[in-house]
Amino acid sequence: MKLLIICGGQSTEHTVSRMSCTSVLNNIHKEKYEITLVGIDLEGNWYLLDQNQADLSKDTWLDNAKKVDDVYGLIQSQDVVFPILHGKYGEDGTIQGLFELAKTPYVGCRTMGSAVAMDKIYTKKILDTAGIPQVKSLYVKERYDGDFVVVDHQFNERKDVLAVVKEEIGFPIFMKASSSGSSVGCYRVDSEEDFYDKLNDAGKYDRKIVIEECIDCIELETAVLGNDDVMVSRAGQIMPHGEFYTFESKYEDEESKTCIPALVDKDIQEQIRQYAIKVFKAIDGHGLSRVDFFLDKKTNKIYLNEINTMPGFTKISMYPQLMADSGISYSDLIDKLIDLALEVC
Numbered sequence: 001m002k003l004l005i006i007c008g009g010q011s012t013e014h015t016v017s018r019m020s021c022t023s024v025l026n027n028i029h030k031e032k033y034e035i036t037l038v039g040i041d042l043e044g045n046w047y048l049l050d051q052n053q054a055d056l057s058k059d060t061w062l063d064n065a066k067k068v069d070d071v072y073g074l075i076q077s078q079d080v081v082f083p084i085l086h087g088k089y090g091e092d093g094t095i096q097g098l099f100e101l102a103k104t105p106y107v108g109c110r111t112m113g114s115a116v117a118m119d120k121i122y123t124k125k126i127l128d129t130a131g132i133p134q135v136k137s138l139y140v141k142e143r144y145d146g147d148f149v150v151v152d153h154q155f156n157e158r159k160d161v162l163a164v165v166k167e168e169i170g171f172p173i174f175m176k177a178s179s180s181g182s183s184v185g186c187y188r189v190d191s192e193e194d195f196y197d198k199l200n201d202a203g204k205y206d207r208k209i210v211i212e213e214c215i216d217c218i219e220l221e222t223a224v225l226g227n228d229d230v231m232v233s234r235a236g237q238i239m240p241h242g243e244f245y246t247f248e249s250k251y252e253d254e255e256s257k258t259c260i261p262a263l264v265d266k267d268i269q270e271q272i273r274q275y276a277i278k279v280f281k282a283i284d285g286h287g288l289s290r291v292d293f294f295l296d297k298k299t300n301k302i303y304l305n306e307i308n309t310m311p312g313f314t315k316i317s318m319y320p321q322l323m324a325d326s327g328i329s330y331s332d333l334i335d336k337l338i339d340l341a342l343e344v345c
Contacts (some may be wrong), residue, residue, distance in 0.1 A: 003033040004078040020182025020313035027330040081106040092118035105345035109309040136213040177205035217294040223322035233322035239261035
């Protein structure tokens with residue numbers, strides 16, 4: 001089977017993608033596939049990569065690479081594509097649309113589901129209709145004239161952003177770039193003095209920004225696998241070293257830990273699993289997703305955090321760990337994802 005594996009990309013999660021790809025290559029049943037490995041650099045150039053590298057996250061990842069002149073032709077020549085791409089242009093439906101134009105099967109959610117799940121604002125709107133509990137939030141947009149406005153449910157705009165935040169949520173808050181991942185463009189803001197500085201920082205990553213209520217919570221994650229009939233793992237628990245699970249605590253801080261299964265009772269575990277299925281189906285999910293939740297320490301109420309349609313596949317990533325806890329090894333998981341991709345075509 002001709003398998004095209006793609007990593008890198010033009011997002012803020014470019015390096016994480018290359019880390020994920022290294023783990024996939026270390027675990028895939030190579031005898032089953034004729035693998036073509038492609039890397040996309042930050043400028044959007046496509047390269048055929050040397051597969052003998054031990055670690056694609058290193059600066060030498062493009063050594064011996066050859067530029068791809070006919071990207072569309074390359075995609076069409078493959079039996080299936082595994083896009084190990086996180087974030088903008090890789091997980092947001094953009095490249096998924098290219099695969100569909102080429103009529104080449106690919107791992108992961110379709111164009112619409114990928115686009116919806118990548119945009120936190122529209123994920124919230126869709127999941128509101130599905131009855132999924134979420135913390136209080138506001139949609140803030142940077143207009144093309146540079147002004148920030150709050151956009152209400154009827155899409156009316158208010159320019160007094162800080163006043164609305166104080167009135168409807170109050171401090172502290174979390175501020176998140178709507179279409180960014182790995183906690184890039186995500187900030188905790190404890191007082192109004194820092195509000196506009198952090199808003200401008202978040203605006204560097206996306207014009208649309210989510211402002212959320214800050215609750216004292218446990219962070220829980222589940223792994224979903226399937227197309228029509230899906231399986232859901234037990235929940236795993238994030239134990240960040242620091243205020244919250246930042247990019248640095250995910251990938252650089254060895255004191256951040258994960259616990260599988262999560263240290264919560266069975267009823268909460270089961271409720272989270274049922275919510276995860278509902279979220280996956282609400283966005284018309286395919287193949288895989290990681291669905292993340294908050295558990296309020298005071299009330300034991302469950303709230304959705306986000307759905308990630310191409311979760312990390314690094315050696316420390318939660319998705320493959322949760323699948324392993326469910327009895328599916330990393331290598332078998334890759335095979336299963338490819339089978340699910342072929343099932344959809």
